Each structure stands twice: as C-alpha cells, then as structure tokens.
Amino acid sequence: MGASKTDFFTDKQNGIATLTKALAHPARIAIIEYLVKVDSCICGDIVNELPLAQPTISQHLKELKIAGLIKGNVEGNAICYCIDEKAITKLQDYFANISAKLQKKNTCC
Amino acid sequence: MGASKTDFFTDKQNGIATLTKALAHPARIAIIEYLVKVDSCICGDIVNELPLAQPTISQHLKELKIAGLIKGNVEGNAICYCIDEKAITKLQDYFANISAKLQKKNTCC
DNA sequence: TTTTAATATTGCAATATTACGATAAAGATG
DNA sequence: CATCTTTATCGTAATATTGCAATATTAAAA
Incomplete structure (x- = not known):
C-alpha cells in the first residue's frame, strides 16, 4: 500500500500523528526554531x-499551516508567519502526560 | 528527489525530527499508548x-526501536517491549522550551 | 526431535514525500 | 501601466513509506 489506515485509529491518535508528522522533517523543525528565535x-x-x-x-x-502548527497573516505582498501556541501546548501536554504515567509504573526493561 | 537534506541541519534538529518522524503515524502513536496503558x-x-x-x-x-522510543527485551521466544522514557522526556522538554520562549514574546499573529 | 508459538525479514505493489525549475498570482513601487 | 517583490502552484523526477503475504528464524513445549 503506502496509505496509512487512519480510519482505524481514534481522532486523538490521528490528531497527534498529524502534528508529529508535520514536524517529522529537519527543515520544518528548523522553520519552527527560526520562528521562535525571531x-x-x-x-x-x-x-x-x-x-x-x-x-x-x-x-x-503549507504543511505546517495545514497541521495547525503555524499561522499566516497577509501583510501587503508579504506574509507574516508565526507559531500557533496551541499546537505546541498540545504536544507538550501529550508528552508530559505520558511521562507522568510512566513515573507511576515500574518499567520492566 | 524524495530524500531529506539532513546534512544541512544541526544534529539536534535531526535528532528531534527522528523522534517526531517515528511518531508520525497513528499506528505508532497507538503502540506507544498501549505500552503506557499496560x-x-x-x-x-x-x-x-x-x-x-x-x-x-x-x-x-522496528522503527520505534531504531528511533530510540522503545526498548526490547528478549524473554524466551517472546519479546518484551517498553517505552524508553528518555526519548519522551526529550520531546517533552523540547516543546516545553518552545512554549516558554513563546510566552516571553508578543506574537504578532 | 518434531511441533508449536512468537517475532523478524523479504519482496513487492500502492501511495506519499521531498525537492526544485518553471511559472503564476497579487500586491507594492516607480 | 510596467515592473519588481514576495509567495504560491504546477509538473515531475527521485526516493521513502505503508501494508501484507510468504517465508525465515528462534526458542519453548511436547
């Protein structure tokens, strides 16, 4: 195949995967970091x-925008892009939650 | 092309991208969540x-393992997989850091 | 040793991603 | 209006990912 079977997973799982997928490229990580810096x-x-x-x-x-990680404002003929904090918060909370749950369990490996 | 130009990005950027790429699929998100649950x-x-x-x-x-998100322990003929906390912590810290930096700035959009 | 159970690997078809040249679109500037 | 600047889109080649049937591997169990 080549197409993900997204139908079989929950909306939340697909939502997180959409965000991580948007960040699954060093160029897009670099873009995010640049937007944080300036x-x-x-x-x-x-x-x-x-x-x-x-x-x-x-x-x-475009991919970052579709995933909701950045927003774009038209300013004359230029476009002002910036990070959408909500998406970052969503990821932060997601991993914090996993971390917290792992603390409570005795990992066997 | 089709191949990412990883050479042009920092090790840290490529490192984060490797982790997010490993999680860039709902099935792999579901696997992680299952490992957290049990x-x-x-x-x-x-x-x-x-x-x-x-x-x-x-x-x-295999992809999750190569990326360092899970560890596998051979137990007889079965294999015991579990989450590698370090990778989750790395992601959590990364997004927390971005969040913190965004708080200090007045986002224009 | 033969069988069974659990996991990995191989091979392959379908599809997606990455990258960029060429070109288009839309607003600013002269 | 003509032109420049900025960004988007199209088309396309190279490569990667996804999914699974078939098969291999490895260790326990009979």
Missing part, C-alpha cells in the same frame, strides 16, 4: 535562512 | 490490539 515574525527570509529553494520552503510552510 | 510490558499482543497484520506491527516496532 520574536517579530517578519518571515519570508526563512528562505534566506535555510538551504532550500523557495518552492520547497513554501511547501513546508 | 504497565507490565508483556507485548506481542499489540498485534491483537491493533488492526494491522503482524509483519506491519513488527515493522512499526
């Missing part, structure tokens, strides 16, 4: 920052 | 738990 979100210079062509960056931004 | 890690019944064939589960487990 506190104002005058973007587009992401293209200058990363060693990838403009269409490639644009495509990565 | 506090003893008598595994292999993951195959019974999920709607995927045994070779498929085996392949997903």
Whole structure:
C-alpha cells in the first residue's frame, strides 16, 4: 500500500500523528526554531535562512499551516508567519502526560 | 528527489525530527499508548490490539526501536517491549522550551 | 526431535514525500 | 501601466513509506 489506515485509529491518535508528522522533517523543525528565535515574525527570509529553494520552503510552510502548527497573516505582498501556541501546548501536554504515567509504573526493561 | 537534506541541519534538529518522524503515524502513536496503558510490558499482543497484520506491527516496532522510543527485551521466544522514557522526556522538554520562549514574546499573529 | 508459538525479514505493489525549475498570482513601487 | 517583490502552484523526477503475504528464524513445549 503506502496509505496509512487512519480510519482505524481514534481522532486523538490521528490528531497527534498529524502534528508529529508535520514536524517529522529537519527543515520544518528548523522553520519552527527560526520562528521562535525571531520574536517579530517578519518571515519570508526563512528562505534566506535555510538551504532550500523557495518552492520547497513554501511547501513546508503549507504543511505546517495545514497541521495547525503555524499561522499566516497577509501583510501587503508579504506574509507574516508565526507559531500557533496551541499546537505546541498540545504536544507538550501529550508528552508530559505520558511521562507522568510512566513515573507511576515500574518499567520492566 | 524524495530524500531529506539532513546534512544541512544541526544534529539536534535531526535528532528531534527522528523522534517526531517515528511518531508520525497513528499506528505508532497507538503502540506507544498501549505500552503506557499496560504497565507490565508483556507485548506481542499489540498485534491483537491493533488492526494491522503482524509483519506491519513488527515493522512499526522496528522503527520505534531504531528511533530510540522503545526498548526490547528478549524473554524466551517472546519479546518484551517498553517505552524508553528518555526519548519522551526529550520531546517533552523540547516543546516545553518552545512554549516558554513563546510566552516571553508578543506574537504578532 | 518434531511441533508449536512468537517475532523478524523479504519482496513487492500502492501511495506519499521531498525537492526544485518553471511559472503564476497579487500586491507594492516607480 | 510596467515592473519588481514576495509567495504560491504546477509538473515531475527521485526516493521513502505503508501494508501484507510468504517465508525465515528462534526458542519453548511436547
């Protein structure tokens, strides 16, 4: 095949997988880190920052946006991208919850 | 192409991307959640738990293992899998750090 | 030793991702 | 209006992922 059997998993599981999938590429991690670093979100210079062509960056931004990890504001002919905190919080909470549950159990390995 | 240009990113960025990539599939999220749920890690019944064939589960487990998210202990002819807390902690810390940094800045969007 | 049980590996088809050149679209600027 | 700047989209080649049947491997059990 090649297509994920998303139908068989819960919405929550698919939701987390959508977020992790959006971050499953070093370029997209680099984009997120760049957006964290520059506190104002005058973007587009992401293209200058990363060693990838403009269409490639644009495509990565699209994926991050569809997944809900970033938001884009049109400002004249430029677009201002920035991180959507809610998505980061969701991931943070998800892993914190797993961590907490693991603490309570005696892992056998 | 189709291959990620990992050479151009930092080890840390590639490291996070490796972890998120390993979790970038609902089946692998479901496996992690199952391992959290059953506090003893008598595994292999993951195959019974999920709607995927045994070779498929085996392949997903392999990916999680290579990424460092789970550990496997041979116990007789069965194998006991369990979560590697360090990887979860790494992800938790990573997103907590981003969250903290975002709090200090006035996001423009 | 033969059989059974649990897991891994191989091979392959279907599909998805990654990357980028070429080009389009849309607003700013002269 | 013509042009420049910025970003998006299209088309396409290279590669990766997903899923499973068939088969191999390994160790326990009979």
